[in-house]
Amino acid sequence: MTDLIIKDENGLYVPKADVYLDPWRKVDKAIISHMHADHCRYGHKQYIIPNGSLKVFKKRIGPASVSTRNFREPFSINGVKFSFHPAGHIPGSAQIRVESGGEVWVYSGDYKTEEDGLAESFEPVTCHTFITECTFGLPVYLWKPQSQVFEEILDWWTENQSQSRPSVILAYSLGKAQRLISGLSGGPGPIYCHSAAQQMTNAVRRDGFDLKRTKPLTEKTPTEMLNRSLVIISPSGFSNHFVKKFKDASTAAASGWMSIRGARRRRGVDRGFTLSDHADWGGLLLAVKATRAERVLCTHGYQHIFAQYLRELGLQAEELRIDDFTDEG
Ligand SMILES: [Zn+2]
Ligand SMILES: [Zn+2]
Numbered sequence: 001m002t003d004l005i006i007k008d009e010n011g012l013y014v015p016k017a018d019v020y021l022d023p024w025r026k027v028d029k030a031i032i033s034h035m036h037a038d039h040c041r042y043g044h045k046q047y048i049i050p051n052g053s054l055k056v057f058k059k060r061i062g063p064a065s066v067s068t069r070n071f072r073e074p075f076s077i078n079g080v081k082f083s084f085h086p087a088g089h090i091p092g093s094a095q096i097r098v099e100s101g102g103e104v105w106v107y108s109g110d111y112k113t114e115e116d117g118l119a120e121s122f123e124p125v126t127c128h129t130f131i132t133e134c135t136f137g138l139p140v141y142l143w144k145p146q147s148q149v150f151e152e153i154l155d156w157w158t159e160n161q162s163q164s165r166p167s168v169i170l171a172y173s174l175g176k177a178q179r180l181i182s183g184l185s186g187g188p189g190p191i192y193c194h195s196a197a198q199q200m201t202n203a204v205r206r207d208g209f210d211l212k213r214t215k216p217l218t219e220k221t222p223t224e225m226l227n228r229s230l231v232i233i234s235p236s237g238f239s240n241h242f243v244k245k246f247k248d249a250s251t252a253a254a255s256g257w258m259s260i261r262g263a264r265r266r267r268g269v270d271r272g273f274t275l276s277d278h279a280d281w282g283g284l285l286l287a288v289k290a291t292r293a294e295r296v297l298c299t300h301g302y303q304h305i306f307a308q309y310l311r312e313l314g315l316q317a318e319e320l321r322i323d324d325f326t327d328e329g
Contacts, residue, residue, distance in 0.1 A: 002015070003129075004016070004080075004098055004100055004103055004105045004129070005021065005098060005105050005107065005129075005131065007320060007322070009025065010023045010024065010025040010026075010027050011023030011024050011025065011027070011030075012107060012131070012322075014077075014080060014098055016078060016079070016080050016100055017077040017078045017079075017080035017082075017098075017100075018077075018078060019031055019048075019077050019080075020044075021033070021096055021098075021107050022039040022040070022107075022109065023041070023044065024038075024041060024322075026041075026043040026044055026045075027044050027045070028044070028045045028046060029044070029045065029046045029048070029077075030044040030046070030047055030048070031047075031048045031049075031082060031096055032047055032048065032049045032050075032057075033050075033087065033093060033094050033095065033096055033107070033108075033109025033110070034050070034053065034087065034089060034090060034092065034093035034094065034109055034110065035049075035053050035056045035057055035060055035090075035092070035093075035174060036090070036110065036174060036175070037060070039109060039110070040057065040060065040061065042061055044064070045065060046065045046066075046067075047061075047064055047065065047066040047067070048066075048067055048068075048069060048075070048082075049066060049067075049068055049069075050068065050069065050070075050071065050084045050092050050093070050094040051068040051069060051070045051071070051092075052068075052071075052091065052092035052120075052207050052208060052209075053068075053091070053092030053093070053207060054066070054068050054207060055203040055204070055206040055207045056092065056174065056200065056203045056204060056207060058203075059199060059200065059203040060174075069082075069083070069084055070084070071083075071084050071085060071086055071094065071120065071123075072084070072085060079100065080098060080099070080100045081098070081099040081100065082096065082097065082098055082099075083096075083097045084096060084097075085097055085106075085123045085125050086119070086120035086121060086122060086123045087108065087109050087110065087111040087112075087119075087122055088111055088112050088113060088114070088115070088116070088119050088120065088121050088122030088123075089109065089110040089111050089112055089119060089122075089175070089277050089278070090110075090119055090174060090175030090178070090179075090277055091118055091119045091120075091175075091178060091204050091207065091209045092119070092120075092204075092207055092209075093109060093110065093111070093119060094109060095107065095108050095109055095111065095123075095125060096109065097125050097127065103128055103129075104126070104127040104128050104129075105127055105128065105129045105130075105131065106125045106127040106129075106130050106131065106291060106293075107131045108130065108131060108132045108133055108287070109133065110133050110135070110277065110278060110300070111133065111278070111279055111287065112276065112277055112278055112279045112283060113279050113283035113286050113287055114143070114145070114146060114279075114283065116146055116179055116182070116183075116277075117146075117182055117183065118178060118179055118182040118209060118211075119179075122279075122287065124287060124290030124291055125291060126291060126292050127291050127292075127293050128293060128294060128295065129293055129294075129295040129296070129297065130287075130288060130291045130293035130295070130296050130297070131296075131297045131299060131320060132284065132287065132288060132296060132297070132298055132299070132306075133278070133279075133299060133300040133301060134284055134298050134299070134300065134301040134302050134303055134306040135256070135278045135300060135301035135302075136256055136276065136278050136279065136280055136281065136284070136301065136302070137281065137284055137298065137301050137302035137303065137305060137306030138281060138302050138305060138306075139281050140259075140281075141256065141259060141280045141281050142280050142281055142282060143256070143259075143274060143275075143276060143280040143283075144274065146183065146275070149254075149273055149274065149275045150183045150184060152273060153169070153180075153183075153184060153252075153254070153273055154184065154187055154188070156250065156252065156271055156273075157184075157187055157188060157189070157230050158188050159250075160249075160250045161188055161189060161227070161228050164227040164228075165227065165248055165249050165250050166223065166226040166227055166229055166231055166246060166248075166249040166250075167229070167230045167231065167249065167250055167252070168231045168233060168238075168242075168246050168249045168250070168251045168252070169230060169231065169232055169233075169251075169252045169253065169254055169273075170233055170234070170235045170238055170251070170252070170253040170254070170267065170269060171197070171232055171233075171234065171235075171253070171254045171255070172234055172235070172255075173196035173197040173199075173200040173234040173237075174200045174204075175277045176254055176255070176275070176277060177193060177197040177200060177201060177232050177234070178200070178201055178204050178209065178211055179275070179277070180230075180232055180254060180275075181193075181201060181211050181212065181214055181232070182211060182212075184230060185211075185212035187230060188228070189228035189229050189230065190214075190215055190228070190229050190230075191212075191214045191215070191229065191230045191231075191232065192214065192215045192216070192217040192221070192226060192229050192230070192231045192232065193214045193215070193216060193217060193231075193232045193233075194216075194217045194231070194232065194233040194234065194237050194242075195216075195217075195218075195237060196234045196236075196237055197232045197233065197234055197237070198214060198216045198217070201214060214232075215229075217231055217233070219241055219242075219245075223245055223246070223248075223249075226249075231246075231249070235253070235267070250270050250271065251268075251269040251270050251271070252269050252270060252271035252272065252273055253267045253269045253271075253272055253273070254273045254275040255272075255273075255274070255275065255276065256274060256275070256276025256277075256278055256280075258272030258273055258274045258275075259274040284306065288310065288315070293315075294315070294316060295315070295316040295317070295318075296310050296315055296316070296317040296318075297317075297318055297319075297320040298310070298317060298318070298319055298320065299319070299320040299321070299322050300322055303319040303320065303321065304319055307319050
């Protein structure tokens with residue numbers, strides 16, 4: 001039997017339906033798991049996306065031919081049955097289930113198994129073949145519970161306040177920023193968001209997610225106003241201007257990569273908080289098991305090591321190398 005999903009020069013391809021999943025080159029028809037730039041690219045003729053990410057899609061891609069589907073709502077293309085299922089990665093993010101002739105494949109997209117109180121919880125989907133990401137597919141990556149990380153961030157913020165210093169945290173504008181807002185809104189002061197983070201947060205709100213008010217940070221916002229505040233800026237938005245403006249602030253970064261020695265220093269921040277929107281080693285194993293898949297294709301990260309480990313567990317596991325992905329952590 002030929003594979004239901006294959007990789008070609010454009011991306012992951014479903015030949016029977018003539019459709020791509022998160023393609024990296026321009027194609028006619030693309031089914032998109034979520035709105036991160038390495039998954040949802042500009043220039044496809046037709047997009048099918050999960051409902052609950054349309055406003056973010058429009059913000060990112062602009063005008064395009066796009067249709068949405070609810071989670072678990074089946075749709076057919078050339079007789080192949082597709083459906084979206086929650087991936088728990090960021091608000092609105094999905095796994096993609098593909099079924100044809102009794103054969104079921106699931107492409108995970110990016111996912112995390114821990115509930116974050118904002119994104120729809122990861123839903124294991126029974127399948128024959130599971131294509132799993134493994135961004136953090138090494139046994140050293142084991143996350144602390146989110147509640148503990150938020151406690152640490154709150155302590156840091158409170159400590160900075162007592163010294164009248166702003167707390168500046170670098171976080172990706174889609175996903176991480178909203179997770180921080182959701183988890184820290186009851187904190188000791190206002191939350192400011194810089195341009196990209198504020199705009200994405202507004203789009204996520206319009207997609208139906210309940211996020212408390214945040215204030216927009218501009219280059220003109222006086223630093224004295226920010227002494228009690230948490231300030232969220234995307235890593236790419238932390239320009240020289242802001243480095244100067246916040247020279248007395250305490251700075252931090254929130255990412256899965258903060259668990260690596262030296263990462264905090266490389267980012268040039270005072271504190272690193274390990275908070276990832278991806279599954280850790282335990283989460284990946286849990287997810288693979290929960291799908292009851294007999295075959296696992298590992299992609300997007302430490303696929304070599306993770307596939308080898310799964311083989312040692314007796315699963316049929318292979319690498320599916322996708323070099324084009326950069327990750328938001
Ligand atoms: Zn992602
Ligand atoms: Zn990704």
